[in-house]
Amino acid sequence: MIKGEVYIKILYSSCDDDCVLEAMEYAIPFSQMLDCDGVTDDCMYNIKLSIVGMEAQIKNDYSGDQTYFDVQVKVFANAAAYKSSDITIVTDAYSKQYELNISYKQKSIDNVIAFTDDADTLKSSLMLDDASISKVIDIWNEMSTVSAEFENNQINYKGKINACVLALNAENKPIYFERMIDFVFTHPYSGKGENIKCSASMYVAGISYRITNGGIDVKADLKLSATVYSQCSFKVITDVTADETKPRSQDKSAALSIYYADAGESLWNIAREYCTSVNAIKLENDLAGEFVENRGMLLIPM
Numbered sequence: 001m002i003k004g005e006v007y008i009k010i011l012y013s014s015c016d017d018d019c020v021l022e023a024m025e026y027a028i029p030f031s032q033m034l035d036c037d038g039v040t041d042d043c044m045y046n047i048k049l050s051i052v053g054m055e056a057q058i059k060n061d062y063s064g065d066q067t068y069f070d071v072q073v074k075v076f077a078n079a080a081a082y083k084s085s086d087i088t089i090v091t092d093a094y095s096k097q098y099e100l101n102i103s104y105k106q107k108s109i110d111n112v113i114a115f116t117d118d119a120d121t122l123k124s125s126l127m128l129d130d131a132s133i134s135k136v137i138d139i140w141n142e143m144s145t146v147s148a149e150f151e152n153n154q155i156n157y158k159g160k161i162n163a164c165v166l167a168l169n170a171e172n173k174p175i176y177f178e179r180m181i182d183f184v185f186t187h188p189y190s191g192k193g194e195n196i197k198c199s200a201s202m203y204v205a206g207i208s209y210r211i212t213n214g215g216i217d218v219k220a221d222l223k224l225s226a227t228v229y230s231q232c233s234f235k236v237i238t239d240v241t242a243d244e245t246k247p248r249s250q251d252k253s254a255a256l257s258i259y260y261a262d263a264g265e266s267l268w269n270i271a272r273e274y275c276t277s278v279n280a281i282k283l284e285n286d287l288a289g290e291f292v293e294n295r296g297m298l299l300i301p302m
Helices: 267-273 278-285
Strands: 002-014 020-032 044-060 067-082 098-127 133-150 154-169 174-188 196-211 215-247 256-261 296-301
Touching: 002 044, 002 067, 002 133, 020 067, 020 133, 044 098, 098 154, 098 174, 098 196, 133 215, 154 196, 154 215, 174 215, 267 278, 278 296
Parallel strands: none
Antiparallel strands: 002 020, 044 067, 098 215, 133 154, 133 196, 154 174, 196 215, 256 296
């Protein structure tokens, strides 16, 4: 279930006011159930909304005395759900009989750690060198960019917005101009993980202003969000073929070999070296894990 509000701003002129431009704002609440196959209570999810279309028409009521705007807005919802799961990745292979031809490929896996939401207030002065403003009709944002990176236990946002201004000059003539405004914002984050990356998004919730002698002081309310994930890279096997012209030599002179292992050694590496299997080493030495727990002697079945 998603709930929210669509903020509508309409720039209009009334015939009764000698076509003076005015701005009107209105909030339309909405709620919607989204059908998402496979989503469960233990999922992490992230929803992003965007406006993909809007129609506004001027209408009158049945009596003809009241005029109103009939507005229809199309909202696009992008819902992404993430769930922790175990996957098997084949990173190594060997044969007890033949040498293998192995093809590898580098793969990256993104593990979503958290979602963050932040609010920031951006203040800037828009200077006008060759004009003065008597009235601001409307001010809005049409384009914004943002990126984020993790460094020193914090998420650093960096981006810019454009402030679009429709105003009247000293002669009460309409003028229009745009200014790009840069911003930076820091969010403390103490999450753990290897090779942490961030994917950021942002929207401008509102812009207020104050007319000064040299231009306009602007204050923009920014809503920032980031998906924090750790990126792991693996070299995985994509294809394996046995070279039957290159048989592996096995020592058949004894049923067992003695190997002195260090603590932490991989049983897989030992088994590959002696052309045997990990399970055979486990059974012979009464081992349970995949690594040698204590330094000592192992009996290797041949």
